[in-house]
Amino acid sequence: MSAPVGHYQYDRIDRDFLQARIAEFERQVNRRLDGTLSEDEFKPLRLMNGLYLQLHAYMLRVAIPYGILDSRQLRKLGEIARRYDRDYGHFTTRQNIQFNWIRLEDTPAILRELAEVDMHAIQTSGNCIRNVTADEYAGAAADELVDPRVHAEILRQWSTLHPEFTFLPRKFKIAISGSPNDRVAARFHDIGILARPGEDGAPVFRIFVGGGLGRTPVIGQELFDSVREEHLLATLEAILRVYNAHGRRDNIYKARIKILVQAIGVEAYREAVEAELSQMDLERYRLTPEAVAAIRSRFAVPQLEAPADADAVLAQQRRDDPLFDRWVRSNTHVHRDPGHIIATISLKPAGGIPGDATSAQIARLADLADAYSFGEIRITHLQNVVLGHVRKDRLRDLWLGLAEVGLAEANIGLIGDIVACPGLDYCALANARSIPIAQKLGARFADTALQAEIGALRINISGCINACGHHHAGHIGLLGVDKRGEEFFQLTVGGRAENGAAIGTILGAALPEDETVDAIARLVDCYLGRRESGETFLDTLTRLGHEPFREAAYEAV
Amino acid sequence: MKRPVRLEPGQKLVLTANRLLDGRTVWWCADGSWDLHIGRAALLDADETEAVLARVAGEAQRDGVVGVYDTAVQAVMPPEPVTVREKIRAHGPTVHPEFAVESQQ
Ligand code: HEM
Ligand code: SF4
Numbered sequence: 001m002s003a004p005v006g007h008y009q010y011d012r013i014d015r016d017f018l019q020a021r022i023a024e025f026e027r028q029v030n031r032r033l034d035g036t037l038s039e040d041e042f043k044p045l046r047l048m049n050g051l052y053l054q055l056h057a058y059m060l061r062v063a064i065p066y067g068i069l070d071s072r073q074l075r076k077l078g079e080i081a082r083r084y085d086r087d088y089g090h091f092t093t094r095q096n097i098q099f100n101w102i103r104l105e106d107t108p109a110i111l112r113e114l115a116e117v118d119m120h121a122i123q124t125s126g127n128c129i130r131n132v133t134a135d136e137y138a139g140a141a142a143d144e145l146v147d148p149r150v151h152a153e154i155l156r157q158w159s160t161l162h163p164e165f166t167f168l169p170r171k172f173k174i175a176i177s178g179s180p181n182d183r184v185a186a187r188f189h190d191i192g193i194l195a196r197p198g199e200d201g202a203p204v205f206r207i208f209v210g211g212g213l214g215r216t217p218v219i220g221q222e223l224f225d226s227v228r229e230e231h232l233l234a235t236l237e238a239i240l241r242v243y244n245a246h247g248r249r250d251n252i253y254k255a256r257i258k259i260l261v262q263a264i265g266v267e268a269y270r271e272a273v274e275a276e277l278s279q280m281d282l283e284r285y286r287l288t289p290e291a292v293a294a295i296r297s298r299f300a301v302p303q304l305e306a307p308a309d310a311d312a313v314l315a316q317q318r319r320d321d322p323l324f325d326r327w328v329r330s331n332t333h334v335h336r337d338p339g340h341i342i343a344t345i346s347l348k349p350a351g352g353i354p355g356d357a358t359s360a361q362i363a364r365l366a367d368l369a370d371a372y373s374f375g376e377i378r379i380t381h382l383q384n385v386v387l388g389h390v391r392k393d394r395l396r397d398l399w400l401g402l403a404e405v406g407l408a409e410a411n412i413g414l415i416g417d418i419v420a421c422p423g424l425d426y427c428a429l430a431n432a433r434s435i436p437i438a439q440k441l442g443a444r445f446a447d448t449a450l451q452a453e454i455g456a457l458r459i460n461i462s463g464c465i466n467a468c469g470h471h472h473a474g475h476i477g478l479l480g481v482d483k484r485g486e487e488f489f490q491l492t493v494g495g496r497a498e499n500g501a502a503i504g505t506i507l508g509a510a511l512p513e514d515e516t517v518d519a520i521a522r523l524v525d526c527y528l529g530r531r532e533s534g535e536t537f538l539d540t541l542t543r544l545g546h547e548p549f550r551e552a553a554y555e556a557v
Numbered sequence: 558m559k560r561p562v563r564l565e566p567g568q569k570l571v572l573t574a575n576r577l578l579d580g581r582t583v584w585w586c587a588d589g590s591w592d593l594h595i596g597r598a599a600l601l602d603a604d605e606t607e608a609v610l611a612r613v614a615g616e617a618q619r620d621g622v623v624g625v626y627d628t629a630v631q632a633v634m635p636p637e638p639v640t641v642r643e644k645i646r647a648h649g650p651t652v653h654p655e656f657a658v659e660s661q662q
Contacts, residue, residue, distance in 0.1 A: 425653075
């Protein structure tokens, strides 16, 4: 088989390892079923293999390294949804997929099926380095400076089964981007990495530490401005060692690196990292140009050939079909090749469940990826799907194909493109349901012309303080809280994960569930009534401050 | 540590857990079995619950269930949990009416 476009190709060692790991887990499952292992003993073992116990069933989280899949892998995910789940899967903000209705006894068989396509669920849970996320437009966007996938893959290999970092104080999340436009929420990660070309052509890396959401939202601080490629792994290793040695293990709420960085200050953290580096064997961690080239060679390069009139064909089609034009406006991004374009497929149908896709939709996405984008698919941290390399003159055919399976919603970056965690409909930790609010908001703002009129506005919903729906980073954020067993929502405004990262400000007391959607509609009305020409929601909010929005939200209460 | 149970008038307690094999939510019945349907759950008074819970939890492995605990319900037929969380566990995700526990065997 030729190397896949977009992700690293496994070799024999990778595959043998996965089989051994599945056999081990199967034995653990059997010992759990026959009672040799208690639940307390088994729980950490199943979590290491991505298996959670939720409200109604087991949930399996499958890793999608840096969010990139090939069509064969996506098809397999669809088959698993059909065969072992209830015919759908849920794509998450960490570019993974979760299956909500898994049986414990089926899990080894599912893992074997995943291994057939070089996939697994390892390190999707537990206090280890989780799936490294990357820019969803990697290797395709015109605004990209460095393709982050090669280094994301290097980080994947470094962090997978790293013996020293398997039992960190707490989970650890890394994101990497190579564009000046942050599309990975770099400053909300334990480590955020922004790559750019250095003077000698080799990339250099700007590294942020200590960002995060959850109970204590913190914006990551710059630890180093320009780490050279050869020192990338040594630097990360040193950052993790300092955290592993000094991060708190006595209190789960204070265990993330962000708390350590806050406690000692970023300067002291930097000094500790430098001290660690000074006594490390740097040779051992040196990332040589040869090593980078070897990884790069495991990625196939798409042959981007387009007819000379591809751009003109697309322009004409947009003039002829206003609906198509609207979709192109919201759901595409400029490709580095003038004959190609990046298409983002919304998994946010009006009134639907954000991030869910049926097995039929998943299968169709795989077919469309084969037909239009070199068989390559990306999952975004906003729970959508990207086809990275679509020929401009074929974009309309893709759009028509998407429409057949209800995936042609024109709402990327707009109010309908809601991010929501599973919430109390599934999640054992939840306070409130996230999905129904998303559905009601989606239905309320279903009109795509209205959405285009409202412009860039991101709503994020989390069902509890763990913030899996990134509510602190939403332009409008909703946090579910429990008041005596009833669902309430706290509203925040002004958060953003992109450049100029900010944590949303709480508007006031939490609202009962049935008043929340109306309150948000009033926030939007307040913005539409007061915005000046060309302003987005965030612009108007910045100009006017929170007070008018607070008044609007609480007006009827 | 067991928190003291405060029941409102008209409320009782039921025992619930997840099935080991498939994780499904189940409810403890008077005959010692576990059932998907809360309608068959045994209704317990606050003062007897602690002892019953301790006994039933001790048999969880034999019974193929995980994480036994008690929760308050309105003592009507079928009993209805007091909290949204337990209502959702009893009836299934609200966003997929087709998966309602009531429609399953
Ligand atoms: C349903 C099962 C899930 C459970 C039990 C769960 C659990 C948690 C917990 C406990 C935290 C807080 C960690 C901390 O602050 O130290 C967290 C954070 C997070 N989770 Fe989840 N989660 C679940 C699903 C999801 C889903 C579906 C997504 C994506 C939509 C997701 C993405 C995240 C993200 C992005 C964070 C924030 C990381 C940070 O604090 O910086 N999780 N999760
Ligand atoms: S934010 Fe809370 S409710 Fe939502 S998935 Fe995370 S842990 Fe569950």
